[in-house]
Amino acid sequence: MAVVxxxxxxxxxxxxxxxxxxxxxxxxxxxxxxxxxxxVTASTYRAFIExxxxxxxxxxxxxxxxxxxxxxxAAHETAHNLIMETPMPDDVREEILDAYRSVGGGxxxxxxxxxxxxxxxxxxxxxxxxETFLNITEExxxxxxxxxxxxxxxxRAIYYRNRKGFPHDKVDIAVVVQxxxxxxxxxxxFTRHPSTGKRELIIEAAWGxxxxxxxxxxxxxxxxxxxxxxxxxxATIADKKTMCVRDEESGETxxxxxxxxxxxxxxxxxxxxxxLLELGELVEDHYETxxxxxxxxxxxxxxxxxxxxxxxxxxxxxxxxxxxxxGGSSRATATGDDVxxxxxxxxxGIASGRARIVTKxxxxxxxxxxxxxxxxxxxxxxxxxxxxxxxxxxxxxxxxSHAAIVSRELGVPAVVGTxxxxxxxxxxxxxxxxxDKGTIRxxxxxxxxxxxxxxxxxxxxxxxPMTATEVKVNVSIPxxxxxxxxxxxxxxxxxxxxxxVLTLGKTPERFIEQNGERAYVDEIVSGVREAxxxxxxxxxxxxxxxxxTDEFRQLEGGENEPREHNPMLGYRGIRRGLDNPSxxxxxxxxxxxxxxxxxDNLEVMFPLVNDAEDVLRAKEHMHEAGIDPEKREWGxxxxxxxxxxxxxxxxxxxxxxxxFGTNDLTQYTxxxxxxxxxxxxxxxxxxxxxxxxxxxxxETCREVGVKTSICGQAGSKPKMVQFLxxxxxxxxxxxxxxxxxxxxxxxxxxxxxxLDSVR
Numbered sequence: 001m002a003v004v005x006x007x008x009x010x011x012x013x014x015x016x017x018x019x020x021x022x023x024x025x026x027x028x029x030x031x032x033x034x035x036x037x038x039x040v041t042a043s044t045y046r047a048f049i050e051x052x053x054x055x056x057x058x059x060x061x062x063x064x065x066x067x068x069x070x071x072x073x074a075a076h077e078t079a080h081n082l083i084m085e086t087p088m089p090d091d092v093r094e095e096i097l098d099a100y101r102s103v104g105g106g107x108x109x110x111x112x113x114x115x116x117x118x119x120x121x122x123x124x125x126x127x128x129x130x131e132t133f134l135n136i137t138e139e140x141x142x143x144x145x146x147x148x149x150x151x152x153x154x155x156r157a158i159y160y161r162n163r164k165g166f167p168h169d170k171v172d173i174a175v176v177v178q179x180x181x182x183x184x185x186x187x188x189x190f191t192r193h194p195s196t197g198k199r200e201l202i203i204e205a206a207w208g209x210x211x212x213x214x215x216x217x218x219x220x221x222x223x224x225x226x227x228x229x230x231x232x233x234x235a236t237i238a239d240k241k242t243m244c245v246r247d248e249e250s251g252e253t254x255x256x257x258x259x260x261x262x263x264x265x266x267x268x269x270x271x272x273x274x275x276l277l278e279l280g281e282l283v284e285d286h287y288e289t290x291x292x293x294x295x296x297x298x299x300x301x302x303x304x305x306x307x308x309x310x311x312x313x314x315x316x317x318x319x320x321x322x323x324x325x326x327g328g329s330s331r332a333t334a335t336g337d338d339v340x341x342x343x344x345x346x347x348x349g350i351a352s353g354r355a356r357i358v359t360k361x362x363x364x365x366x367x368x369x370x371x372x373x374x375x376x377x378x379x380x381x382x383x384x385x386x387x388x389x390x391x392x393x394x395x396x397x398x399x400x401s402h403a404a405i406v407s408r409e410l411g412v413p414a415v416v417g418t419x420x421x422x423x424x425x426x427x428x429x430x431x432x433x434x435x436d437k438g439t440i441r442x443x444x445x446x447x448x449x450x451x452x453x454x455x456x457x458x459x460x461x462x463x464x465p466m467t468a469t470e471v472k473v474n475v476s477i478p479x480x481x482x483x484x485x486x487x488x489x490x491x492x493x494x495x496x497x498x499x500x501v502l503t504l505g506k507t508p509e510r511f512i513e514q515n516g517e518r519a520y521v522d523e524i525v526s527g528v529r530e531a532x533x534x535x536x537x538x539x540x541x542x543x544x545x546x547x548x549t550d551e552f553r554q555l556e557g558g559e560n561e562p563r564e565h566n567p568m569l570g571y572r573g574i575r576r577g578l579d580n581p582s583x584x585x586x587x588x589x590x591x592x593x594x595x596x597x598x599x600d601n602l603e604v605m606f607p608l609v610n611d612a613e614d615v616l617r618a619k620e621h622m623h624e625a626g627i628d629p630e631k632r633e634w635g636x637x638x639x640x641x642x643x644x645x646x647x648x649x650x651x652x653x654x655x656x657x658x659x660f661g662t663n664d665l666t667q668y669t670x671x672x673x674x675x676x677x678x679x680x681x682x683x684x685x686x687x688x689x690x691x692x693x694x695x696x697x698x699e700t701c702r703e704v705g706v707k708t709s710i711c712g713q714a715g716s717k718p719k720m721v722q723f724l725x726x727x728x729x730x731x732x733x734x735x736x737x738x739x740x741x742x743x744x745x746x747x748x749x750x751x752x753x754x755l756d757s758v759r
Contacts, residue, residue: 002044002095006037006178016041018115018174023307030286032279033303037110037178038099042117044092045149045173052086059169062153066162067526070518072155073597079153084146093142100141100177109135109180109251114148117172130157130173134211134253135180135246148175155597159533181303182246183296185267186210187220190310191280192290200233201225201280202466205267207258208243210294210305221267222466225277232273236750237266238468275302283307338441340425341418343393345438346404348737349413351391352432352444355425358382372431374421378403379554383477383503386410391433393421393440402476406499407435409480409736415440467746469724470731472541473739474711477503478530484736488743491539491601492531493659493733494711497587498547500527502555508545508583510557517586524590532599539601541659541711541733543637544587546573546607568664568673573608573639578617588625595632603633605659610642612649619654629654635707639664644693651704657730658701662712662720666690685714691723698727709733718745725749 009017009025017025021039028034049055061078064071103110114130131151133144151157152173161168187205192198204220222236240258247254268276276295279302283291287309294306356367358375364385367373372391373382379402386392386406392414394403407414413435418424421440425431432445472493473484478500484492504511504523512520532540548567552558564570577584594602604627606618615636622629635657638644644665647658662685667673669690672683684690694710701708707730714720716738724732725746734742 002092003038003040003099006034006039009039015117016043018042018117020113020115020306021174021176024176027304027307032282033301035179035181035303036103037176039115040096040145040175040177042172042174054082054086058082062158062168066159072158075158076153076155080150083150088142088146096142096145097138100138104179109137111178111180112136112141112144112148113176114151115174115176116152135251137251145175149173156533181296181298183209183298186296189276189280189293189295191284192310199227201227201277203273203276206240206243207262207267208245209253210296211244222468223268223273225273227277230274230277234751235266236468236754237264239263272297272302279304338443339439340431340442341421341440343415343418343438345434345436346416347407347412347414347435349435350432350445351413352430353390355427355429355431357422357425357427359422372433374425376422378406383479386412387479393418393433395419395421405476409476409483411483467743468750469729469746471739471743471746472731472733474733474735475531478527480736481531481534485534487736487739489739490731492535493541493709493731495528495531495540495542497524497543497545500524501545502547502551505555507552507555507557521586521590521593524587525593528590528594529599532594532602535601537601539603541603541605543605543607544577548572574606574614574618575608578614581621585621585625588621588627592626605635605637607637608639609636610640611646612653615650615653615655635659637661638697640668641693644697647697647700651701651706655706657707657709658697660694660710660712662710662714665693669693686719695727698729702728716742721745722749
């Protein structure tokens with residue numbers, strides 16, 4: 001049989017109906033309110049490709065180098081065409097259509113959802129890999145089933161399976177066909193707190209279909225419910241600007257603006273919260289483990305659309321932090337008599353190891369696992385060695401230097417700006433660095449006191465934060481993407497291209513001269529794709545090249561770079577891209593290729609703009625590269641007072657978002673070089689002038705419908721978070737080690753604003 005009904009499916013039918021199908025069948029069998037439907041079995045897909053004789057050709061086509069984007073695209077196209085151009089057997093066609101005509105009287109709108117047999121596994125979720133189609137009728141049903149089969153070989157799916165080591169010929173795919181719930185409201189429910197494991201119900205709700213909540217395209221209401229009393233302890237009512245609905249005329253799923261009178265209206269009634277609590281208790285009791293449930297409400301009835309285990313709660317986690325595990329008393333205190341040198345604590349943690357003095361790049365080979373790198377300043381070429389190191393010490397730099405940023409992302413303790421660490425410390429000497437206090441001490445710390453609290457404090461897998469204001473994460477290097485995704489952030493607020501380019505060891509011009517334009521585009525595609533894949537479908541905001549000339553001068557070909565008295569004020573950002581469009585266009589070609597590969601979660605961001613002319617010229621280059629600015633999310637960095645003061649003109653030029661780069665905005669407003677330790681004491685992102693520029697920009701952007709965010713260092717500071725949420729910023733992007741703290745701070749500020757509004 002090609003089809004089995006959900007009524008007849010149970011959890012142990014995974015090989016027959018895939019992950020989604022098995023879950024829905026189990027819920028149906030437990031008597032929970034699940035919309036009716038059936039599954040086109042995984043064995044039907046397997047018989048389809050084998051009986052048609054396309055299986056060997058199909059699997060051979062996708063055995064490619066997954067880092068070769070051209071080969072990956074060709075593999076996808078070959079596999080897709082093989083499946084779509086092969087006729088479906090008549091008996092299978094009729095069985096599927098007969099089953100459809102039994103659902104909802106024969107003319108129902110249905111959801112057609114892929115259900116792979118390798119889904120929701122402990123070490124590989126395969127999330128978002130295959131297709132889902134909503135509001136489908138008989139006319140398109142068979143094609144959509146085949147599209148689901150073909151999506152097993154999308155570029156993203158091939159890439160993911162190759163990275164995870166899953167053989168392509170061992171994964172099958174079923175297709176769930178289920179009556180659509182034309183949801184008036186929908187969302188997600190966690191039967192335990194997904195980060196802490198606390199026994200409380202967390203509900204997120206928005207108007208319309210749940211696709212908008214699950215994909216993160218709308219900020220939902222958030223309800224925290226006491227499971228013992230049934231009381232709503234907190235209700236955070238979001239500004240719900242858009243909703244996903246079915247168009248009455250075309251029947252297609254579309255995004256629509258939420259009517260003004262409903263944007264700030266509470267989505268769920270007390271009765272609906274009570275019903276969700278009741279269902280949550282039932283499903284958790286059934287599975288005997290905390291559950292993550294997708295639900296929808298139609299004509300007063302609550303329906304369950306999916307349920308899966310919450311995998312982010314550590315065994316035995318009751319939500320309470322053990323003080324001895326999370327800081328304070330277990331940290332060694334520097335008394336001063338054993339301190340060899342001091343600097344700025346740039347990346348938290350305590351580490352002991354053998355000092356390795358690195359004054360030249362060829363010294364990096366001497367850095368062994370567990371050594372501590374001591375260098376004047378780090379460069380992108382050093383990242384592989386930094387990953388081996390137990391800690392980093394630099395002579396130069398501040399909290400926003402390359403060493404500080406990359407160390408925090410890698411979870412490596414670091415002390416920067418010591419002044420003369422390379423001269424004071426001896427190569428091979430055993431030292432202990434304290435990345436919190438900024439000290440380097442002689443000797444070795446007991447092993448139990450050597451900790452990297454960043455890893456301990458962070459959830460192990462992605463969890464959507466329970467805040468109306470989005471909390472995203474900054475990523476400097478692709479190698480940190482997996483770690484960044486594990487924070488549960490709402491996406492990436494800043495992914496820097498320059499670290500990918502500088503790691504090549506050559507200026508872009510020299511690399512292109514020696515290897516060709518295609519190779520340069522491939523390098524960018526490979527780096528960006530790593531982050532886009534880890535976060536999919538959460539948005540990843542990628543900044544085009546922004547490196548000052550002094551960094552390029554360190555590379556092969558750098559002798560052709562201009563000599564500048566102050567590179568921070570010079571030939572960098574969008575001004576370099578517009579002046580040298582041959583390289584800039586290749587960056588945009590990389591974006592277009594990534595969009596073509598299915599990474600629709602990418603957003604393009606242009607750095608160091610001053611005025612609308614910069615934006616319009618960049619927009620024209622997007623058109624020339626084949627990127628439609630009307631269909632893709634794109635925006636600018638607000639890093640100069642000029643950009644902040646010209647925000648209305650920038651908005652008129654068509655940007656979707658404006659993101660504050662407080663590192664540069666502060667230095668340009670206060671005339672302070674942010675990497676100069678001699679003036680570090682007057683570098684202040686909370687200076688009234690900086691805050692006025694930010695506040696006025698947010699206010700203007702809210703009036704004209706442009707989203708705002710912050711991706712500078714200051715986004716991790718509580719006082720800045722309080723200021724931004726008060727002003728109505730759309731999102732905050734924090735350093736990897738600060739995401740959890742920022743989530744809590746945002747939540748506190750939002751709750752205070754709600755309380756103030758009703759008092």
